[in-house]
Amino acid sequence: MEFFQHVLNALQFGSFYALIALGYTLVYGVLRLINFAHGDIFMVGAYIAYFVAVLLLGGEGMSGLGVSPGVALAITVPATMILTSLVGVTLERTMYRPLRRKGADRLYVVITALMAGLMLENGNLALLGASRKSFPELLHKVIWTFGNVSVTNLKVIVVVAAIVVFVLLEFIVSKTKIGMAMRGISYDKFAIPLMGIPLDTIIVFTFILGSSMAGLAGILYAMSYPILEPYMGALIGWKAFIAAVVGGIGDIRGAIVGGFLLGFIEIGVVAVFPSTLRDLFAFSVLLGILWLKPTGLFGVAQTTKI
């Protein structure tokens, strides 16, 4: 029975990796840019969710608007996704686009992304202080127990959300016109504008999609682990990036599979071996996968991605 509990835990944590990995993969697929600020956009998403929730519910010395938790959740989710995507678009407009206009090499844009991430972290530290925030309870927690297996309603929501997001993105990218344009840019960034497709609009749309997923991940993460701190995005961001690479960066299925794979490996290692060895074992396994398939599970060497 312990086995099923571990599977549930792995599904939950894998969902977070998958949701964040999707943002890396979308931006990489279109721009060939590794957006290292993405983990911190996720952190910003969690903080935005916190402020929206506190504004609605009250707490931390604020009276709030006094709405019921259910309504608050219904407002917080879309509000957080919209506000977080604004942050992502702002980064694109103020940092990546000027460099792209000047024809800077991708390497410089990647370094800019790293700096953007550090700015978000330390900006948050300067603005809000080092003290942690305790996320208010938006959802009444229900624990279902089947034999020895316990699952909370939140866990189910997290896993369902990851799968729904995957299906949605897969549909957008493969079935819609804008998705076709995204694939087109990934294929040839110079020919696409000649066909009358607005390059910048498509890129902005990509950032909106990726960042709103980070926002969604942020709110779900804050609900599951209700303690927020400025550096919370760094480690999970890196790990999600690794998940995206192992899945084959640029491929949406790769991000989902990579995310769940990392979740299962991490939890599985702890379940079988002493927990001290977790990261060592987990990343050795991932290294082994990359060794066998350097482009990742779904990756194809430098051809059309996304």
Add this chain to the structure above:
Amino acid sequence: MKAMTIKVLVAVLALALGAFALMGCGTDSNVIKIGFNLELTGDIPKVGEASKFAAEMLKEDINSKGGLDVGGKKYKLEFVYQDNEAKADSAVNAALKLITQDNVVAIIGPNSSKQAIPAGGACNDNQTPMVSPWSTNPDTTKDRPWVFRAAFLDPFQGPVAANFAAKQFGAKTAAVLFDIANDYSKGLAEIFKVEWEKKSGAGTVVAFESHGTKDQDFSAQLTKIVAAKPDFIFVPDNYNQVALIIKQAHDLGYKGPFMGSDAWGSAELMTLCGKDCIGQFFSTHYAAAGAQGATKEFIDRYTTKYKYVPDDVAALTWDATRLVLQAVQEAGKVEKDIKAERKIVRDALANIKEFAGITGTMKFHGTGDPDKCAVVVQISPEGKFEFKESVCPQ
């Protein structure tokens, strides 16, 4: 364009050099400088904040009376605060900066053993007295004549926790969850394990699991622990992780008790943990609820000034700083040369045999480690840390 770039570079360099030059100035013969190496940002910011608040209160007390009386002359106190970001390497840098640039007489902190062990090495090598208020790991002061502390040690705390849990919960088996990257947590977990198995027989620690400092998901470790069916879980972790661990254990259906250690005792524990922590026990340095005498006076003044009840770190910083100031006074004079001054302060510190602190009486036996009592507290439904039992060294 090129010339412009060079001009900008030169300007930046000049500014930086100017800033360095300024730092060196400002030594005043009527001032005694004490350095504080604190966790102001990073994982445990509330710890650093509490330390700083307590120190500020003490400084205002003394400076408002004209300063510290050393050999008939009054000296104003100046406290220099350095942030060590709750990281081991930053703690060493902060210590070196206090020693070489700020020219402090002595250093208070770091608090957590993770930072105090490496910083203690730096202070000892540079012959500067250091007093850690909160560090309980033996390695902080071991073979370091220049390093002292105001807290009890883990080899004492581990058995206190083990004995209390055995008695209170009637427990036969225990599980341990600790932070592998934190010297304090790891050391205490190992001491506890040895002590528990000595008491209850081999194999009675049914699960011994670890996690990393930045981890927020403990579900895999806790699933293993819950499946092992321990009578209680010992969690020698920092308060921020404790909040997540207890919540997740409850999500996984665990209903038994937890036993904690002194790193739980932050004023922020209850804001983060909420109702999940109510009723749990932990060993600590003092109990704020129901304190008497000087301790109560400190608590009342701190609460009025900063609007929350001081945690053990605040009280221990108060004691540690007073310990250093007493040593400065007992040295009888203030040497002009900072190295000589540090030497006489260290000797005076080593000569203190007994010190009546607000966290209890400390007895020193020629090492930097005091003998003092520990208390076990229970978290009340109002979120107060209520006195349960006091355990003193034999």
